[in-house]
Amino acid sequence: MRDNNMMPKGNETDDGEVGLNTTSFEQVQQQQKKLVIGYALTSKKKMSFLQPKLEVLARKKGISFVSIDQDKPLSEQGPFDVVLHKLLGNEWHDVIEDYQQKHPEVTVLDPPCAIQRIYNRQSMLQGIADINLADCDGMICVPKQMVVLKNTTSSTNEVAEAGLNFPLVAKPLLVDGTAKSHQLFLAYDRLSLAELEPPLVLQEFVNHGGVLFKVFVVGDVIKVVRRFSLPNVSNCEKEKVAGVFQFPRVSSSAASVDKTDLDPRVAELPPKPLLEGLVRELRNRLGLRLFNIDMIREHGSRDVFYVIDINYFPGYGKMPDYEQVFIDFFLSLAQAKHNKIQCVS
Numbered sequence: 001m002r003d004n005n006m007m008p009k010g011n012e013t014d015d016g017e018v019g020l021n022t023t024s025f026e027q028v029q030q031q032q033k034k035l036v037i038g039y040a041l042t043s044k045k046k047m048s049f050l051q052p053k054l055e056v057l058a059r060k061k062g063i064s065f066v067s068i069d070q071d072k073p074l075s076e077q078g079p080f081d082v083v084l085h086k087l088l089g090n091e092w093h094d095v096i097e098d099y100q101q102k103h104p105e106v107t108v109l110d111p112p113c114a115i116q117r118i119y120n121r122q123s124m125l126q127g128i129a130d131i132n133l134a135d136c137d138g139m140i141c142v143p144k145q146m147v148v149l150k151n152t153t154s155s156t157n158e159v160a161e162a163g164l165n166f167p168l169v170a171k172p173l174l175v176d177g178t179a180k181s182h183q184l185f186l187a188y189d190r191l192s193l194a195e196l197e198p199p200l201v202l203q204e205f206v207n208h209g210g211v212l213f214k215v216f217v218v219g220d221v222i223k224v225v226r227r228f229s230l231p232n233v234s235n236c237e238k239e240k241v242a243g244v245f246q247f248p249r250v251s252s253s254a255a256s257v258d259k260t261d262l263d264p265r266v267a268e269l270p271p272k273p274l275l276e277g278l279v280r281e282l283r284n285r286l287g288l289r290l291f292n293i294d295m296i297r298e299h300g301s302r303d304v305f306y307v308i309d310i311n312y313f314p315g316y317g318k319m320p321d322y323e324q325v326f327i328d329f330f331l332s333l334a335q336a337k338h339n340k341i342q343c344v345s
């Protein structure tokens with residue numbers, strides 16, 4: 001929280017009376033505090049996130065958004081209470097790391113090293129299968145996967161040795177914000193793997209009835225939406241089809257799926273305790289506050305789910321009521337900072 005310059009100098013009321021009521025002084029002080037959020041976002045992200053409704057709600061609560069000039073040193077800008085960022089490239093991450101070291105009082109959303117971990121599709125899912133979610137009304141798995149760094153005959157043999165079952169989803173190993181890092185393929189047989197361009201992860205395709213759950217996380221808040229996904233692959237298709245096929249970004253469409261059109265066994269949302277348990281663990285393990293999780297339900301099961309993807313600062317513009325959720329989140333950051341200062345002083 002940043003103090004406004006126009007703070008009253010003493011407990012003096014409008015009509016000049018000097019009172020001993022410190023509460024009203026504190027209230028005035030409280031109202032005049034501002035929260036300044038510096039943002040460094042791609043133009044696409046700025047368009048989808050900094051919508052007029054968010055800015056209006058923010059202004060009413062004394063929250064202002066200030067664009068960070070990437071051509072100027074960060075420490076010369078601000079001062080900021082929060083830095084919200086999603087930009088491409090390691091250079092930017094170095095700038096943020098350096099800034100955070102010099103300004104530990106600023107909340108950086110989120111730390112670059114934590115983001116980096118989920119920009120690699122191998123480290124992204126590491127450890128998830130070991131999370132203990134007993135008593136959470138369900139089970140969380142990750143698909144079997146392996147990393148391919150070079151396209152050699154031995155690497156295609158390794159697929160068989162690793163015991164991966166076709167079809168496999170081939171995903172670029174690194175997510176670097178480019179369209180290419182989201183170009184995915186479905187590979188039906190071992191020979192066709194030679195057509196793919198490493199480095200990539202090969203991940204078993206899990207039948208899930210064509211519906212995916214996007215689990216959005218903003219601090220402590222969780223919101224789930226349904227999205228269309230790839231249809232099941234039948235045994236007949238597995239036997240007859242060969243080759244690799246690129247598929248579109250089917251689940252990133254803004255349209256949420258209307259539950260009424262779907263088989264309820266496929267459409268039913270994952271159990272709340274399971275989501276809460278998973279998110280609590282991931283938030284702590286990853287050290288992120290802004291992310292979403294792509295989850296699918298294993299076809300034919302009620303409570304077996306696979307995490308297939310985690311995204312940093314995803315398309316929140318597509319999350320219902322995101323504006324209010326973010327305002328509450330920013331205010332909670334301000335409150336936490338305020339409490340910390342009170343504690344110290």
Ligand SMILES: Nc1ncnc2c1ncn2[C@@H]1O[C@H](COP(=O)(O)OP(=O)(O)OP(=O)(O)O)[C@@H](O)[C@H]1O
Nearest residue numbers: 143169182203204205206229230251252294308309
């Ligand atoms: N193992 C899998 N089994 C079944 N379907 C999958 C699997 N992996 C991916 N998919 C499908 O492919 C889509 C894209 O995969 P994924 O989410 O990993 O890619 P992405 O490029 O990181 O997507 P995003 O736009 O969410 O960042 C998923 O939303 C889902 O529809």
Ligand SMILES: O=P(O)(O)O[C@H]1[C@H](OP(=O)(O)O)[C@@H](OP(=O)(O)O)[C@@H](O)[C@@H](O)[C@@H]1OP(=O)(O)O
Nearest residue numbers: 044045048175177178251252292311314315316
């Ligand atoms: O906006 P960005 O460029 O950050 O794109 C992100 C995209 O959000 P958008 O919907 O606003 O495009 C996200 O979609 P949802 O999961 O919410 O569907 C998800 O696909 C991220 O992986 C993308 O981030 P990237 O992997 O490219 O860094």
Ligand SMILES: [Mg+2]
Nearest residue numbers: 251294309310
């Ligand atoms: Mg995804």
Ligand SMILES: [Mg+2]
Nearest residue numbers: 175309310311
């Ligand atoms: Mg992703």
